Amino acid sequence: xxxxxxxxxxxxxxxxxxxxxxxxxxxxxxxxxxxxxxxxxxxxxxxxxxxxxxxxxxxxxxxxxxxxxxxxxxxxxxxxxxxxxxxxxxxxxxxxxxxxxxxxxxxxxxxxxxxxxxxxxxxxxxxxxxxxxxxxxxxxxxxxxxxxxxxxxxxxxxxxxxxxxxxxxxxxxxxxxxxxxxxxxxxxxxxxxxxxxxxxxxxxxxxxxxxxxxxxxxxxxxxxxxxxxxxxxxxxxxxxxxxxx
Numbered sequence: 001x002x003x004x005x006x007x008x009x010x011x012x013x014x015x016x017x018x019x020x021x022x023x024x025x026x027x028x029x030x031x032x033x034x035x036x037x038x039x040x041x042x043x044x045x046x047x048x049x050x051x052x053x054x055x056x057x058x059x060x061x062x063x064x065x066x067x068x069x070x071x072x073x074x075x076x077x078x079x080x081x082x083x084x085x086x087x088x089x090x091x092x093x094x095x096x097x098x099x100x101x102x103x104x105x106x107x108x109x110x111x112x113x114x115x116x117x118x119x120x121x122x123x124x125x126x127x128x129x130x131x132x133x134x135x136x137x138x139x140x141x142x143x144x145x146x147x148x149x150x151x152x153x154x155x156x157x158x159x160x161x162x163x164x165x166x167x168x169x170x171x172x173x174x175x176x177x178x179x180x181x182x183x184x185x186x187x188x189x190x191x192x193x194x195x196x197x198x199x200x201x202x203x204x205x206x207x208x209x210x211x212x213x214x215x216x217x218x219x220x221x222x223x224x225x226x227x228x229x230x231x232x233x234x235x236x237x238x239x240x241x242x243x244x245x
Contacts, residue, residue, distance in 0.1 A: 027086035047071045115175035129164030147178030186216040
């Protein structure tokens with residue numbers, strides 16, 4: 001008898017614990033209330049449907065008041081269950097909005113017109129669209145060519161888009177061009193020509209071949225006759241050449 005009584009007490013304790021566990025409500029995001037969840041919280045089908053229709057438009061409620069406005073649950077229901085509502089941290093503690101237009105304006109004020117051949121990587125990065133990668137690339141190309149002779153050379157820095165190039169043109173100029181020793185295109189060898197910016201061995205060979213088979217170059221327009229010549233760079237390349245005999 002004593003054993004049976006003890007067993008019944010244990011069963012009663014387990015039932016009590018189960019009931020408490022079943023009735024326990026853990027914090028939840030009300031945006032994701034399902035049919036079953038809503039039903040278990042005492043919401044009507046209409047109230048649940050209003051929430052589901054609202055969410056179907058990819059909208060979210062961000063407060064208990066907004067939840068009530070959408071679902072039309074009663075004040076009593078809201079008072080009972082809204083204490084369990086848990087919204088994302090960014091709703092409770094939104095980050096301050098950044099005024100990007102003002103930030104851009106203040107950043108650009110720091111840039112005074114500078115010769116592109118003297119610009120540091122740090123200064124270049126103050127231009128919108130220029131990060132460490134492109135700043136380093138601009139400087140490396142500049143060093144490779146012994147300095148930029150024309151701002152249009154920035155157009156040939158691989159990866160820079162037109163918008164970023166326009167921004168660079170606002171703040172940088174070629175105030176001091178490098179002292180370029182021009183090569184006579186009618187006398188230079190293949191090896192001499194291939195060292196010029198934007199040329200290579202194959203184009204240099206075609207220049208010499210054209211010169212020997214046709215006639216001497218009188219102006220840059222004749223370079224258009226060279227097979228595979230980079231026509232988009234013809235104006236820049238011609239700055240490194242002499243066309244007189």
